[in-house]
Amino acid sequence: MCLAIPGQIIEVQEMGGLRSARVRFGGIVRRVNLSFVPEAANGDYVMVHVGFAISLIDRLEAERTYQLLQEMGGIEEELASAIPDLP
Amino acid sequence: MKYLDEYREEHIAKALAAEINQRTTQPWVLMEICGGQTHTIMRYGLDDLLPANLELVHGPGCPVCVTPLETIDKAIELAARPDVILVSYGDMLRVPGSRSDLFRAKAQGADVRITYSPMEAVTIARSRPDRKIVFLAIGFETTAPANAMAAWQAKREGLTNLSLLVSHVLVPPAIRALMASSSNRVQGFIAPGHVCTIMGCSEYDSLVQDFQVPIVVGGFEPVDLFQSVLMLVKQLEAGEAKLENQYVRSVSYQGNLPAQKIMTDVFEIADQKWRGLGVIPQSGLRLRKEYASYDANLKFELQELCVDEPAECISAQVLQGLKKPTDCPVFGMRCTPENPLGAPMVSSEGACAAYYHYRRHSVAV
Numbered sequence: 001m002c003l004a005i006p007g008q009i010i011e012v013q014e015m016g017g018l019r020s021a022r023v024r025f026g027g028i029v030r031r032v033n034l035s036f037v038p039e040a041a042n043g044d045y046v047m048v049h050v051g052f053a054i055s056l057i058d059r060l061e062a063e064r065t066y067q068l069l070q071e072m073g074g075i076e077e078e079l080a081s082a083i084p085d086l087p
Numbered sequence: 088m089k090y091l092d093e094y095r096e097e098h099i100a101k102a103l104a105a106e107i108n109q110r111t112t113q114p115w116v117l118m119e120i121c122g123g124q125t126h127t128i129m130r131y132g133l134d135d136l137l138p139a140n141l142e143l144v145h146g147p148g149c150p151v152c153v154t155p156l157e158t159i160d161k162a163i164e165l166a167a168r169p170d171v172i173l174v175s176y177g178d179m180l181r182v183p184g185s186r187s188d189l190f191r192a193k194a195q196g197a198d199v200r201i202t203y204s205p206m207e208a209v210t211i212a213r214s215r216p217d218r219k220i221v222f223l224a225i226g227f228e229t230t231a232p233a234n235a236m237a238a239w240q241a242k243r244e245g246l247t248n249l250s251l252l253v254s255h256v257l258v259p260p261a262i263r264a265l266m267a268s269s270s271n272r273v274q275g276f277i278a279p280g281h282v283c284t285i286m287g288c289s290e291y292d293s294l295v296q297d298f299q300v301p302i303v304v305g306g307f308e309p310v311d312l313f314q315s316v317l318m319l320v321k322q323l324e325a326g327e328a329k330l331e332n333q334y335v336r337s338v339s340y341q342g343n344l345p346a347q348k349i350m351t352d353v354f355e356i357a358d359q360k361w362r363g364l365g366v367i368p369q370s371g372l373r374l375r376k377e378y379a380s381y382d383a384n385l386k387f388e389l390q391e392l393c394v395d396e397p398a399e400c401i402s403a404q405v406l407q408g409l410k411k412p413t414d415c416p417v418f419g420m421r422c423t424p425e426n427p428l429g430a431p432m433v434s435s436e437g438a439c440a441a442y443y444h445y446r447r448h449s450v451a452v
Binding site: 001002003004005006007008025026033035036037038045047049050051052054055057058059061062065066069070072 | 088089090091093099102103106121122123148149150151176178203204205206207225226227229230232233236279281282284285307310314335336337338339343345346349434436
């Protein structure tokens, strides 16, 4: 139930005082309510839960974490071969 | 998909698992709170890659599983009324009440509609002024602002034919109850990343201080979960208890302020019954007085019920991390996703269903 998935805003739209957007998730596009992330703009990535964007993905933080993890993956590759594959 | 695929990368997950194995020198018991996290652990078999002395127990973070039997019974009672359209998240339909479930009620002719978003209930209310629309508003803090928005929007539009049957639960009071219990075994928590996306981290700071227990706010993908476990193991091995945030791409310390505002405008904190766990003080939400006309309990003058779980269902112990689903004598036999005895066998986030779907039903045939 607390599932939220990341999607990219294609087009922000304003209708009757409500801010929404068309958001792309892989190959699917859905309308998403932007009431909780009023600062979101075209091109931004948002986490979406039950039709609402609940956060604007912090790209800088995401890249920093991913970079660290990547580096770690490289160094530890040898060690990792000692444990079984992920299914 | 960006921000999803990279957190499923095998070489990173394996490197993290290797470091966890290297750093774990003594037995530890960790709990992932959220059913979504349990689901990932089972789906990818993450626990098989962890050291044998590192045990993951599964928490109560499955809203469908902890929604009280009484709420399901009330929803079924309302759905049976010819003037009512009951709108619910799909997960709730197969959850057994004391005598039936919403799916069967629908099969018997009740107007039960499945929705993905609570705003759909508002749309139905707008288009069907001749019917009474009841939205079964369940969930944790992640879902509460969206459900609150449905009530807020209905009030703003002056819609009088929509009401909410509310069963909202809050995570921090449940962690507090688990930690205060004499049977507690948990030494570190992975806090639910999407609940914290809304609420921020401050509530977890006081839990860390009060119980000297490490808490890491974690995401939902294999890499997120391994990284969260590694952060907990590092703390435990060093004798530390801190609050850390692994899910920085979505969670900030203060959380989502506009979402918190709508939530507190519409709901107030109240005592709440959790299925299997009983009443936990100040662990739920109810509609504020200003929204009394949107409260299905008041609108339909529903009687307070009190019913019992099937005696052979051990979901209470499963939800507290005291037993594994496979410890249950009827698991996979008389209790299956098609014919569930307890709620954790129904929801995709329920621990029993996760074990059942992902190779863990080692029962005799």
